[in-house]
Amino acid sequence: MPKIADRIVVLWGWRRFLLSLVAGGASALALPPFGAFPLLFLTFPVLIWLLDGATPARSGRFLARVLPPFLVGWSFGFGYFLAGLWWIGAAFLVDADQFAWAMPLAVIALPAGLALLWGLGAAVARLVWPEGWVRIVIFAVCLSGVEWLRGHLLSGFPWNAVGYALTPAPLFMQSASLIGIWGLTLAACLIFAAPALLADAGRPGRGRWVFIGVAILLLAAHVGYGAWRLSSASDATVPDIHLRIVQPAIPQDDKWRPEKGDEILKRYLDLSDGATAPGRTGIASVTHLIWPESAFPFLLTERPEALAAIAALLPDGTTLITGAARRDPSAGDARGAPVFNSVYVIDDKGEIRGAYDKVDLVPFGEFLPFRSLFESLGLRQLIALPGGFAAGTARRTLEVPGAPLMQPLVCYEIIFPGAVIAPGPRPGWLVNVTNDAWYGNTPGPRQHLLQAQVRAVEEGLPIARAANSGISAIIDAYGRITRSLPLGDVGILDGDLPQALVPPLYARFGDLVFLALLGLSLLSAACGQLTSILRRN
Secondary structure (H helix, E strand, C coil): CHHHHHHHHCCCHHHHHHHHHHHHHHHHHHCCCCCCHHHHHHHHHHHHHHHHHCCCCCCCCHHHHHHHHHHHHHHHHHHHHHHHHHHHHHHHHCCHHHHHHHHHHHHHHHHHHHHHHHHHHHHHHHHHCCCCHHHHHHHHHHHHHHHHHHCCCCCCCCCCCHHHHHCCCHHHCCCHHHHHHHHHHHHHHHHHHHHHHHHCCCCCCCHHHHHHHHHHHHHHHHHHHHHHHHHCCCCCEEEEEEEEEEECCCCHHHHCCHHHHHHHHHHHHHHHHCCCCCCCCCCCCCCEEEECCCCCCCCHHHCHHHHHHHHHHCCCCCEEEEEEEEECHHHCECCECCEEEEEEEECCCCCEEEEEECCCCCECCCECCCHHHHHHCCCCCCCCCCCCCECCCCCCCECCCCCCCEEEEEHHHHHCCCCCCCCCCCCCEEEEEECCHHHCCCHHHHHHHHHHHHHHHHHCCCEEEEECCCCCEEECCCCCEEEECCCCCCEEEEEEEECCCCCCHHHHHCCHHHHHHHHHHHHHHHHHHHHHHHHHC
């Protein structure tokens, strides 16, 4: 191990850049659909050794000091995000004649931008960079800190946070109920970087062995807590609620064509009725029907015959929850009334009982940032809606007849840790309507599903997930999938609504838990460094 580390430490120029890039790309294999998290026991030590060798230039100028570690961190992060997010390019091929030219820019520009924060974290860590195990703690604090910033800066994009490597299955998710995905990101950095200390042979003190032992205990506690929590997990469901989730798998190039409106509505109605499906008994026993994001290529409120068809479908007492575009004439301006990406609650009479407007819109997908600039260059958002969607003002819960208070979340709103629940009374379940058909049969929909599972654990709430092309699922408050439909299948999913849990620690305190862990980590690093100084003197 010391010989391997020594060879990596002395790498320079393009060899250092290439190894960092490859190690970062290999790290993305820890994410769905592979879940090969043991690879991080190899790639994170490589990152530590590369930073060991990223010595500041002798000129003493600040830029010269921070540039070598910044480039190491940036190249590792670029490889990680490029390998983990390449599938975003598939969205640019839906209307290939208009957007295919921009695909390489998006596939490269987004990872390159996200990696800037990893470069920042590496540079800050290297400015401190004490010897021995303390440098691992400093590295973990800095990397998890910039990952937290990634989830909050501007509109935030916490997709594929490092902590998800520790959550490949419900057994490994339960610690999220205590420390959330950001706490798991800190733990992942500590655990996966610990083997780097095996190359510190010949250095005085037993600190490295103690730290490796602590990392092993952290991993054991993570798994052990999951096993203990699931051993007493209940399978209880909410009485008298029977869900039906529709997965129509409408091709993305048809989804926004107005001329396909009647055909699309008929598909929803036929699937929802379910009378012809094998083993189904029709819709009579269903209390709550759920359709995915932006179900129609038209404005539902401007098509009374569509609402009448929905009313004719729904038995007495059955409620429809559906994604739909919503126009608000009362908020119009010179550019016209805004259109929102919304969720409707519709009763058995075809009347809309409540609506929620999506708050977190997808840049370049649902709206165009710096609109006047990009439109002058001939660009527009991917969704064929003039001006794009308008953003809702705030999260809000919705009352649903015959069911607990519901928190709707549209598409990637489910990926924001600690920010999925509206202030006020706690909901009894989350409904996530989404359309991942943009990305086809790629890792994207599977990564999206994993993040929804972890949100369920963090909040202690079940999730009903309706995805146009999959993966639709019912997820209990422990992150376990009780029912699901495979990616790409057309069909319906029937199941009961799992019970909510008492709010776990993370649901009550949110990111304060992570910030407290950062503080404790810095305190331990300070104590370790002080002990080292006293020993040398």
